[in-house]
Amino acid sequence: MSGRDTVRIGSGAGTSDDRMTPALELAERGDIDYLVFECLAERTVARENFARTQDPGKGYSPSLPERLRMVLPACIGKGIRIVSNMGAANPVGGARAARREARELGLGDIPVAVVLGDDVSTIVRSRPELRILENGEPLESILPRIVSANAYLGADVICEALATGAQIVLTGRVADPSLFLAPMMHEFGWSYDDLPKIAQGTAAGHLLECTASVTGGCFGWPGKKDVPDMARIGYPFADVKPDGSISIGKTPGSGGRLDVMTCTEQQIYEIHDPTAYITPDCVLDITHIRLTQEAKDRVRVEGAMARPRTDTYKVTVGYTDGYIGEGEVSYGGIDAVARAKWAADIVKERLRLRGFTYEDFRVDLIGISSLHGDTGDRPESYEVRLRMAGRSPNRLAAHAIGFEVRAMHLNGPGGAGGACEPRVRDVLAVKSLLLPRQLVKTQVVVEGSL
Amino acid sequence: MSLRVYDLAHSRTGDKGNTANISVICYQEKDWEFLQRELTPERVMEAFRHIARGPVRRYELRNLKAFNFVIDNALGGGVTVSLAQDIHGKSLCSVMLGIELPDREPTAALR
Structure with missing residues (x-):
């Protein structure tokens, strides 16, 4: 003191x-x-x-x-x-x-x-029966994909x-x-x-x-x-x-x-x-x-x-969960929204024709529905940016989204501008579980001399 | 324009996993009971129906002139896997503030 x-x-x-x-x-x-x-x-x-x-x-x-x-x-x-x-x-x-x-x-x-x-990853890996808090499933379901497990x-x-x-x-x-x-x-x-x-x-x-x-x-x-x-x-x-x-x-x-x-x-x-x-x-x-x-x-x-x-610590478990791919392109002026929606349909069809499927897929009209969803009654904006994103275990499928959105420059409705480079990122997902305190051994070490 | 939550309260969104928590904090103490009566979990769920699956739980914090709304299945699976732009749902407090409320002194003539 x-x-x-x-x-x-x-x-x-x-x-x-x-x-x-x-x-x-x-x-x-x-x-x-x-x-x-x-x-x-x-x-x-x-x-x-x-x-x-x-x-x-x-x-x-x-x-x-x-x-x-x-x-x-x-x-x-x-x-x-x-x-x-x-x-x-x-x-x-x-x-x-x-x-x-x-x-x-x-x-x-x-x-x-x-x-x-x-870092409790070793402890957690040896207990595949631990229950994931979010979905009640055993940890076993993500065990091979775990990259980290850390107790708070x-x-x-x-x-x-x-x-x-x-x-x-x-x-x-x-x-x-x-x-x-x-x-x-x-x-x-x-x-x-x-x-x-x-x-x-x-x-x-x-x-x-x-x-x-x-x-x-x-x-x-x-x-x-x-x-x-x-x-x-x-x-x-x-x-x-x-x-x-x-x-x-x-x-x-x-x-x-x-x-x-x-x-x-x-x-x-x-x-x-x-x-x-x-x-x-x-x-x-x-x-x-x-x-x-x-x-x-x-x-x-x-x-x-x-x-x-x-008497437990909360543990965050990080694991790999495939890839998220995304792409964006803009439309402005007359019929901007109609052209953006048409482009989205074309991209989806091309991804389907290439045989790609996604665990989750999303189409955003930035300026209208990207933050709070589509209520169907929002005023049409002068310009709109189409954003498409999807998650897949297949990196190629994820990359294809941005690739096909960018292709709207030459292969889509008129007046598409400013498409971004196709983006792909590794998904590091997290889930939680509880670990009894006595299993966690904490320690203090000093680097350098006191 | 009809009365909105925005007129009576301020708000902030927080995230944990796939759950959003959205505070509603009265500017004035006197409005707390009105919001307690009118800003029900059902009304909030209706406003978030196209964004979240719910359910919505409401906690009362009378000491802070506030409520805490906890909305499950609101963040596209959670920060790390969500395809949304606003993966944390930080902008969702605006949806809460935009909720329209019934007139405070309803006239009997409307019935």
């Missing part, structure tokens, strides 16, 4: 593709003690596992070198500790990359604590890593709120029996884990929900006290807004039953949370409740 009165935890990234500079602003001007980078979406670990199979040195988050290069000078200078899941499918590789960045910046030999144990670890093992004293902690798959809860537990000595505090910390982690989503990003609506100076939107932090009181703020002088409305949207985001948001650390209940505006860009969080953590 640090004996500190308040710990300030900043949120520097909420997805692998998140913006870079707001984290630097937090480090330089936010007066933070911890900087958390959350960079793993549901499917990212599967993708990075794939990268690791191509190159054993890779498999950590591709944005790790750039993010750390940007913030390390400020963080090392000010003693800000970094906690991140950018280790992805190769946390040790990520730690080595982090140390390399520090050395190249002239910051010396920085030890990095690494959290291991989330909790704050306890991140605390262990923080206890080593290493300034940087890298993990693979952990639950997003756990990245934020861990520094609180570490600083204040909270245990899993302190349920109200664990609940507060988890609720705060949930508010912070998507960065700008709580400061006006994914929120602004012109004339209805205006956001000032959105271009320079700032990232949030939480001020946490030993008794579990939480106040959310954002980088001083940054753009955006932080108020009860932005916090409410983020508090409910990606939650199903609000009385039972299951994390590895607790079962959170947000139905008694109170959000109060304390000052401009300051929101107090109170009243989070929780039940004890469950």
